[in-house]
Amino acid sequence: xxxxxxxxxxxxxxxxxxxxxxxxxxxxxxxxxxxxxxxxxxxxxxxxxxxxxxxxxxxxxxxxxxxxxxxxxxxxxxxxxxxxxxxxxxxxxxxxxxxxxxxxxxxxxxxxxxxxxxxxxxxxxxxxxxxxxxxxxxxxxxxxxxxxxxxxxxxxxxxxxxxxxxxxxxxxxxxxxxxxxxxxxxxxxxxxxxxxxxxxxxxxxxxxxxxxxxxxxxxxxxxxxxxxxxxxxxxxxxxxxxxxxxxxxxxxxxxxxxxxxxxxxxxxxxxxxxx
Numbered sequence: 001x002x003x004x005x006x007x008x009x010x011x012x013x014x015x016x017x018x019x020x021x022x023x024x025x026x027x028x029x030x031x032x033x034x035x036x037x038x039x040x041x042x043x044x045x046x047x048x049x050x051x052x053x054x055x056x057x058x059x060x061x062x063x064x065x066x067x068x069x070x071x072x073x074x075x076x077x078x079x080x081x082x083x084x085x086x087x088x089x090x091x092x093x094x095x096x097x098x099x100x101x102x103x104x105x106x107x108x109x110x111x112x113x114x115x116x117x118x119x120x121x122x123x124x125x126x127x128x129x130x131x132x133x134x135x136x137x138x139x140x141x142x143x144x145x146x147x148x149x150x151x152x153x154x155x156x157x158x159x160x161x162x163x164x165x166x167x168x169x170x171x172x173x174x175x176x177x178x179x180x181x182x183x184x185x186x187x188x189x190x191x192x193x194x195x196x197x198x199x200x201x202x203x204x205x206x207x208x209x210x211x212x213x214x215x216x217x218x219x220x221x222x223x224x225x226x227x228x229x230x231x232x233x234x235x236x237x238x239x240x241x242x243x244x245x246x247x248x249x250x251x252x253x254x255x256x257x258x259x260x261x262x263x264x265x266x267x268x269x270x271x272x273x274x275x
Contacts, residue, residue: 004065004130004235006216008049009191009198022060024193025051033244034111044068047189048200049214052108066108066128066237069212071202073124074100079240081118085110086175088161089125089238093208100209103158104173105238113240116247125238129179129203131215134232136224140182143229154181154205154229158236179213180231181205186223199223203230 005012012018029041029051038061041053048070054062064085075094081087087107091100105127107113113120137143144150159176181203189200199220201213213234224230 004132004214006218007130007132007198007214007234008045008051008065008067009047009189009196009216010049010051010065010194011196021193022053022063025053029053035115038111040109040111043193045192047191047198048212049189049191049193049198050108054111064106064108064237065130066106066239067130067200067212067214069126069128069237069239071126071128071210071212073126073241074209075122076125077122079113079120079123079125081107081110081113082172086173087113087118087238088173091125091156091209093206095208100206101156101158102161103156103177103236104161104175105236106175108237108239109242112242112244112247120240120247123240125240127209127211128237129177129211129213129234130237131213131219131232131234133234134213134215134219134230136183136220137229137231138225139227140229143180143231147231149180151180154203154209155179156181156205156209156211156236159233175236176233177236178231178233179203179205180229181211181213183224183226183228183230184210185226186228188217188223201230 025043026041029043032040037057039055043051048068050066050068052064075092076089079087079089085106086104088104090102093100157178161173183201184204185202187200188197190197197217199215203213204210
């Protein structure tokens with residue numbers, strides 16, 4: 001399970017604590033039926049902390065942490081699901097139609113995308129970052145002086161988006177990103193499930209690219225003021241706002257094979273004589 005519990009105010013240290021947490025979340029979550037076997041149980045806190053428990057055949061198959069992001073949607077193209085949760089996608093400036101950047105993100109609604117064949121030519125995505133490491137500077141000038149950076153705008157850079165020359169055969173991009181952005185809003189919020197505080201930030205990476213960020217209180221001493229510049233690394237998450245039935249379902253390998261067998265049987269049946 002890949003989670004960033006501390007960034008949303010959850011401190012789980014033992015298997016017993018994790019089991020109790022899952023039981024509580026499942027009791028309060030909204031079920032989203034993906035297909036006959038799979039169901040996503042989505043729990044959303046008033047603080048915007050979110051946990052998705054993925055169940056298959058009545059058993060927990062995975063847990064995703066994230067934010068119920070309220071940042072403006074970003075146009076995206078060529079969305080390709082790589083594994084059980086991570087997809088690559090191109091982010092666009094919808095006003096001018098220019099490519100902003102290509103990223104890999106952990107998609108909250110990847111289960112529904114998988115049913116549609118794991119591909120989406122064009123869509124809208126809401127982005128968030130769960131910060132592993134974050135540093136705040138009072139303004140852009142301070143950031144440039146202390147880091148030696150010459151950038152006059154933010155960036156969102158996916159780690160290992162391109163396959164390294166000596167990568168193993170099972171290599172795949174990760175949703176880890178480096179980020180530099182300007183703070184628009186910052187609040188100290190409290191997870192209603194645990195009573196633990198965490199930092200919530202609205203960031204402007206570029207004029208056409210905003211996202212929300214969550215960070216544990218161990219990463220930031222206090223909420224940074226608007227206009228501050230933050231930089232760091234974390235997990236990029238996204239939501240395509242898909243609902244069951246939004247995308248045409250593509251048959252899986254077993255279903256496709258069954259259809260081919262049925263077609264061959266039908267084709268070989270003798271025609272009933274007329275009269």
